[in-house]
Amino acid sequence: MNAFDLTEDQQDCLQELINVAMGQASDQLARYLDTFVYLKVPSIEQVKAEHLFDTLNYESDATAIVSQGFFGYEGIRGEALLMYQPKDSHRLADLLGYEADELTFDEQIIDLSSILTTTFLNVFASQIDNQMSYSAPRLLSANIGKVNEHIQQQAFNWDLALKVRISYQVTDYSFNCDMVLLIPEAAITNIKAVLDRILAEF
Amino acid sequence: MLDGLCDKIINRLNTGVLLLDRNFNILMWNRFLAVHANQHDEQVIGKNIFQVFPELPRKWLERKLSSVIQLKNQSFCGWEQRHHLFELAHSRPITTDSDFMAQNCTFLPIEEHGQVTQICILIEDVTDIYHYQTQLKKTLQELALSNRIDGLTQAFNRKHWEECLAAEFSRARRHHSSLALVMLDLDHFKLLNDTHGHQGGDKVLIETAKAINELLRMGDLFGRYGGEEFAVILPNTELSGAEEVAERIRQTIALKAVDYQGQNIGITVSLGVAVLAQQDKRYEDLISRADNALYKAKFSGRNRVSLADAS
Structure with a gap:
């Protein structure tokens, strides 16, 4: 066990916060998108920098990844990666309520990523009495080969990250995508402090 | 306030x-x-x-x-x-x-x-x-291009040309379409270098490549395979069509005189032609059959086109 491992209580607490946030987020999304949005039970685990590429690659044959940074008070910060597969993309404009010729595919997934990320994290933040700000979402690459290259070429300045993975399903549009929240070391300590405070209040 | x-x-x-x-x-x-x-x-x-x-x-x-x-x-x-x-x-x-x-x-x-x-x-x-x-994007595109091109002749370099062949090879096999390969070599190039110097040789390589390039269609892939050896990939081309292209190249080069420092250098090429056959499991197989045909052309007197044995 290292200093960045969550205790069992902390892990349960975080899981519960995420579950509640997912419930509310899917409700808001359903209203906005006018269709049901299912969020699968999330997985929470630690990932080492050198294995980031493997876990991303293993979990989905994503062809496009959109990154968006988030930052709140008390040093809660990280990066959200939204991962898409090619078969997911056919009716995206339709789902978002746009005409297909109004915007490019890149813009569609960037738009959707931003909506998914901010909706979930806003609810999550309000549960821990926090407030999130976001960077502009960026398409890392529309080509997984290049994403792999991109990630593999990085010399990360972190060793360990907390990884929360949530899968979204919009069955009416046969659409899936994965949201992977990555919280770097320094922020894990801060999240642990917040979790401890919440646990103490019970 | x-x-x-x-x-x-x-x-x-x-x-x-x-x-x-x-x-x-x-x-x-x-x-x-x-x-x-x-x-x-x-x-x-x-x-x-x-x-x-x-x-x-x-x-x-x-x-x-x-x-x-x-x-x-x-x-x-x-x-x-x-x-x-x-x-x-x-x-x-x-x-x-x-x-x-x-x-x-x-x-x-x-x-x-x-x-x-x-x-x-x-x-x-x-x-x-x-x-x-x-600007960066433009520069990267230029860099990618120069990475694919042979600096002297402006034909594709060996590495990129082989990548093209590998891609065309698997495409042709997948779609059961035809694919032809022409390998060609300048005749007596060593002698030419000895007579006119390497700069004369370079001039001949440049002019030959230019002349061949002008004979090709869009979609044909022309590369410098080795020193004085060139190769052309002809997608969707049968043996007769490829032979025609090869013959046209042979004639054009034979009629051409390269001007170097006031001297006319005459040059001829030998060519080997092969088309994709059932027996070719890898693109290298196609290369070696075209290469064998090229040696056949050399042995039977140069300045000629030779076809690979039909399978």
Whole structure:
């Protein structure tokens, strides 16, 4: 066990916060998108920098990844990666309520990523009495080969990250995508402090 | 007092600030926008955003803004997807070729009692980033090209040519389409080098490559295989068609005289032709059959086309 491992209580607490946030987020999304949005039970685990590429690659044959940074008070910060597969993309404009010729595919997934990320994290933040700000979402690459290259070429300045993975399903549009929240070391300590405070209040 | 100070700061920001009500009427804008849009407050304040900026993609933006109101989420629009939303002048009119300011726009919900009452649009000038990214992209494309080209002859280099062949080979096998390969070698090139020097030899290589290139169709892939050896991939081509191309190359080169320092250098080529056959399991198999045909052409007297044995 290292200093960045969550205790069992902390892990349960975080899981519960995420579950509640997912419930509310899917409700808001359903209203906005006018269709049901299912969020699968999330997985929470630690990932080492050198294995980031493997876990991303293993979990989905994503062809496009959109990154968006988030930052709140008390040093809660990280990066959200939204991962898409090619078969997911056919009716995206339709789902978002746009005409297909109004915007490019890149813009569609960037738009959707931003909506998914901010909706979930806003609810999550309000549960821990926090407030999130976001960077502009960026398409890392529309080509997984290049994403792999991109990630593999990085010399990360972190060793360990907390990884929360949530899968979204919009069955009416046969659409899936994965949201992977990555919280770097320094922020894990801060999240642990917040979790401890919440646990103490019970 | 702080309010006044904030006003001052907002008006000194190099970021556009635009405040809308829920009906998309403009409540406030800052000096940055007034200056770059070159309009007066009275032409703008209280007016609908689509009236003041008729260039905006109305349907798309209305949907975008409604998502901000409904989800109470901030939303973005970046220059990489849309170069600009607002047609604004920018700060590098002289040293870039951008007509309008490249923009990153952020749409922020302003909440009161849990309801979004206003939307604040922040507009950043990213013309600089746009300009340098575009330059970088262009440079990378040039670099990628020069990585594929043989510097002397401007034909594809060996590495890239082989990659092309590998791709064409698997495509032809997958689609059961035909594929031909012509390998050719300059005759007595060593002698030519000895007589006229390496610069004379280089000139011959350049001129030969140029002449061959002019005979090829779009889609044919021409590369320098080795020192004085060239190769042409002919997709969707049967043996008779490939033989015709090879013969045309042979004749053209034989009739051509390369001028080097006032001397005419005559040159001929020998060619081997092979087409994709069942027995070719790898693209290298096709190369070796074309290569064998080329040696056959050499042995039977040079300046001729020889076909690979039919399988």
